[in-house]
Amino acid sequence: MSSIENPQRRLLLQATAASLAALELGLSTLPAQASAPPAALTTTPRNLTPLPPIKQIDAGVLNIGYIDTGPVNGEPMLLLHGWPYDIYSFADVIPRLTRAGFRVLVPWLRGYGSTIFLSADTPRNGQQAALAVDAIAFLDALDIKQAVIGGFDWGARTANILAALWPQRCKGLVSVSGYLIGSQQANKKPLPPAAELAWWYQFYFATERGEAGYREHTDEFAKLIWRTASPQWHFSEAEFARSAQALHNADHVAITLHNYRWRLGIVSGERRFDALEQQLAKAPVITVPTITLEGDANGAPHPDPASYAAKFSGRYQHRTATGGIGHNLPQEAPAFFAQALIDIARH
Numbered sequence: 498m499s500s501i502e503n504p505q506r507r508l509l510l511q512a513t514a515a516s517l518a519a520l521e522l523g524l525s526t527l528p529a530q531a532s533a534p535p536a537a538l539t540t541t542p543r544n545l546t547p548l549p550p551i552k553q554i555d556a557g558v559l560n561i562g563y564i565d566t567g568p569v570n571g572e573p574m575l576l577l578h579g580w581p582y583d584i585y586s587f588a589d590v591i592p593r594l595t596r597a598g599f600r601v602l603v604p605w606l607r608g609y610g611s612t613i614f615l616s617a618d619t620p621r622n623g624q625q626a627a628l629a630v631d632a633i634a635f636l637d638a639l640d641i642k643q644a645v646i647g648g649f650d651w652g653a654r655t656a657n658i659l660a661a662l663w664p665q666r667c668k669g670l671v672s673v674s675g676y677l678i679g680s681q682q683a684n685k686k687p688l689p690p691a692a693e694l695a696w697w698y699q700f701y702f703a704t705e706r707g708e709a710g711y712r713e714h715t716d717e718f719a720k721l722i723w724r725t726a727s728p729q730w731h732f733s734e735a736e737f738a739r740s741a742q743a744l745h746n747a748d749h750v751a752i753t754l755h756n757y758r759w760r761l762g763i764v765s766g767e768r769r770f771d772a773l774e775q776q777l778a779k780a781p782v783i784t785v786p787t788i789t790l791e792g793d794a795n796g797a798p799h800p801d802p803a804s805y806a807a808k809f810s811g812r813y814q815h816r817t818a819t820g821g822i823g824h825n826l827p828q829e830a831p832a833f834f835a836q837a838l839i840d841i842a843r844h
Contacts, residue, residue, distance in 0.1 A: 545588075545735055545736065545739065546588040546589050546592070547588070548564055548584065548585065548588055548591070549564050549565075549566040549591070550564075551563070551564065551610075551611060552564070552565055553611065554635070554638050554639065555615065555638065556631070556634040556635045556637065556638035557630060557631055557633075557634030557635075557638075558614060558615055558616065558619045558631075558634075559607055559612055559613065559614060559615060559631060559634070560612065560613050560614075560615055561604045561605065561612045561631075561635055561638075562604070562605045562610045562611030562612045563584075563602060563603060563604035563605065563635070564584060564591065564601065564602065564603040564604075565600070565601075565602055565639070566591060566595055566600070566601050567591075567594065567595035567598070567599050567600040567601045568595070568598055568599075568600055569600065570600075571595075571598050571599045571600035572598070572599050572600065572644075572645065572668075572842060573599070573600045573601075573602060573641050573643070573644035573645070574594055574599045574600065574601050574602065574644060574645045574646075574647065574838055574842070575602045575603075575604075575632070575635075575636065575641075575644040575645070575646045575647070575656075576590065576591075576601065576602070576603045576646075576647050576648065576652070576827070577604070577606070577632065577646070577647070577648035577649075577651070577652030577653070577655050577656055578603075578605075578606065578609075578648070578649070578650070578651070578652045579648070579649050579650020579651040579652045579653070579824075579825075580650055580651050580722075580753060580756070581715075581718070581719035581722055581723075581744055581753075582649075582650065582723075582740055582825055582828070583605060583609055583610060583740045583743035583744070584603045584604075584605055584609075584610065584743070585736075585739055585740045585743075585828070586649070586740070586825055586827045586828040587601075587603050587827050587828070587831075588828070588831075589828070589831035589832075590827050590831045590834050590835045590838075591603065593831065593832060593835035593836075593839075594835055594838060594839070597835075597839050599645075599838075599839075599842070602635075602639070602641070602644070604632075604635050605743060605746075606628060606631070606651065606652070606655075606752075607623075607627070607628065607631055607748065607752055608621070608623070608746050608748045608749040608750075608751070608752030608753065609743045609744070609746050609749060610742075610743040610746060611746075612746070613746075613747075613748070614748065620767055621748050621751035621752055621755060622752075622755055622759075622766060622767055623751075623752040623753065623754070623755035623756030623757075623759060624755070624756065624759045624766040624767070624770060624774070625654055625655070625658060625678070625679065625774075625777065626658070626766070626770035626773040626774050626777065627766070627767065627770060628651065628654075628655045628658075629655050629658035629659055629662070629773070630770070630773070631655075632646075632655055632659055633659065633663060633666065636666060642666070643665065643666055643667065643668050644666070644667070644668060645667075645668050645669045645670075645671070645838055645841060645842045646659055646660065646667050646669075646670055646671070647670070647671035647672070647827075647834070647837070647838050648671075648672065648673065649672075649673035649674065649824070649825065649826055649827060650673070650674075650797075650824065650825075651756070653672045653673050653674055653675075653677050654677040654678065654679075656670055656671075656672055657670070657672055657676060657677055657678050657783065658678060658777060660783045660784075660785045660787070661678060661776075661777070661781040661782070661783050662773065662776060662777070662781070664783075664784055664785050667785045668785070668786075668842065669785060669786040669787065669788075669841035669842055670783065670785050670786070670787040670788070670841070671787070671788050671789075671790065671834070671837045671838050671841055672787065672788075672789050672790070673789075673790045673791065673792075673824075673826045673827070673834075674789075674790075674791060674795070674799040674800065674824075675789040675791070675799075675800060675802055675805040675806075675808075675815070676780075676783070676789075676800070676805035676808040676809070677800075678777050678780060678781070679760065679777075680774065680777060680778035680780075681759070681760065681761075681762040681774075681778075682778055683778070683780075684760050684761060684762065685762060692798065695797075695798040696798055698718075698722070698757070699757045699760065699761065700761075702753065702754050702757040702758065703757070703758055703761055703763055707754075708750070708754055711750055711753065711754070712750045715741075715744050715745070715749070715750065716741045716744065719737075719740075719741060719744055720737055720741075722797075723737065723825070725796050725797070726795070726796045726797035726823055726824035726825065727792075727794070727795075727796060727822075727823025727824050727825055727829060728794060728796045728823060729794045729821030729822075729823060730794075730821070730822075730823050730825065730829050736828075780808070782807075782808055782809070782810045783808060783809050783810070783811070784810050784811045785811050786811050786812040786813070786841055786844070787809045787811060787812070787813050787814075787841070788813075788814050788815070788816060788837045788840065788841050789802060789805070789809070789813075789814075789815045789816070790815075790816050790817075790818060790826055790833070790834065790837055791815070791816075791817050791818070791826075792817070792818045792821075792822030792823050792824065792826050792829065792830070793817055793818060793819045793820070793821065793822055794821045794822055794823050795822075795823050795824050795826075796823055796824065797823075797824040799824075802815050802817075812844075816833075816837060818830045818833045
C-alpha cells in the first residue's frame with residue numbers, strides 16, 4: 498500500500514423563526530433569512546463565467562496557483578475549494594464579491610491545477626493540518642494579516658481549522674456543511690451501515706485497486722462524485738471539463754489517497770503536524786463570527802447542522818439553500834454563498 502512518501506460529509510432543525518434565532522445567536526443585524534430566496538438565486542449559470550488571470554506564488558512547500566482579483570485595498574476574502582472540484586466552483590461568486598468591493602483570493606489546493614511542490618522530496622501529504630498550514634503560508638506570502646474565509650468540502654475543513662487555531666487570521670467564517678474538523682481517533686468509531694455506505698469511496702481509496710482505479714479513471718470518478726453529491730444539479734459537460742483539468746495535476750492522486758487513508762489511520766502524517774493534530778483532535782470550539790450553510794439536496798456525507806451548532810461560540814447563524822442545491826454549493830447557488838460572505842464581513 499502506498500505510504501505518505503510515495504508521490505499521488507441533515508438539514509438543521511429549522512428555527513421557529515429565523516429572526517429569533519439570529520437574535521439569540523448575536524446576529525440580529527444579519528438578514529432574517531434561513532433559506533435561499535427564489536430559484537433565480539440558485540439556478541446554475543450556464544454562461545461559463547471565465548476566471549481572472551491565474552498568478553503563482555511561492556508559499557511554504559508549494560508554488561501556489563491562485564486568483565487575486567478585486568480592489569487591491571479591498572477587504573480580503575479567501576475562498577477554498579473541495580474534492581473533486583476546483584477554483585471554478587467560485588467562478589460566479591467572485592464577480593459578486595468584487596462588485597461589493599472585496600479583494601478575492603482563490604488558490605488551488607495542493608494537488609490541483611498549477612499548484613506544485615517546490616521539492617520532489619516533500620511528502621505528498623493530504624492530512625487536514627497540512628492543508629491548513631498551506632493556507633496560512635499563502636496568506637503570509639501575500640502579507641495578508643486577516644481575511645474572511647469561506648469554503649466547502651476539504652475547503653470548509655481547512656477554513657474551520659484556520660478559524661479554530663488561528664482566529665486572529667480569520668475575521669469571519671462561512672462554512673458549507675458546518676463543523677468538519679476531525680481526528681484519526683474519532684474516525685476509528687464505526688458508523689451505522691447506511692452512513693458507512695455513503696463513504697464507499699474512502700474505503701475504495703484504502704486499497705491498491707482503488708489507487709489504480711482512481712489514477713486510470715480520474716475524470717469518470719470525479720463526474721460520478723459530482724452527480725451523486727449533487728443529484729439535482731444538471732451541470733453541463735463543459736462545466737465539468739473546465740474543472741476536471743485541475744485534477745490532472747501530477748500530485749492529485751497521491752494527495753487524494755493520502756487524505757482518505759490518513760483519516761482512516763492506515764497511513765501516518767508528518768511529525769511536524771503532530772502538535773496541530775493533537776489540538777484538532779480535541780474538536781476546538783470556533784469563536785469567530787460564523788455562518789454555516791447547507792444545501793437541501795446534498796447527496797454527500799455531511800453532519801446534521803443541529804449536531805455542530807454548539808461548536809460555534811461567537812456570533813453564529815445557519816442558513817439552508819433550497820431549490821435542489823447539492824454539495825458544491827458555491828457553484829450551484831453562487832449568490833447565496835456570496836451573500837453569506839458579504840453579511841459576515843459587514844456585520
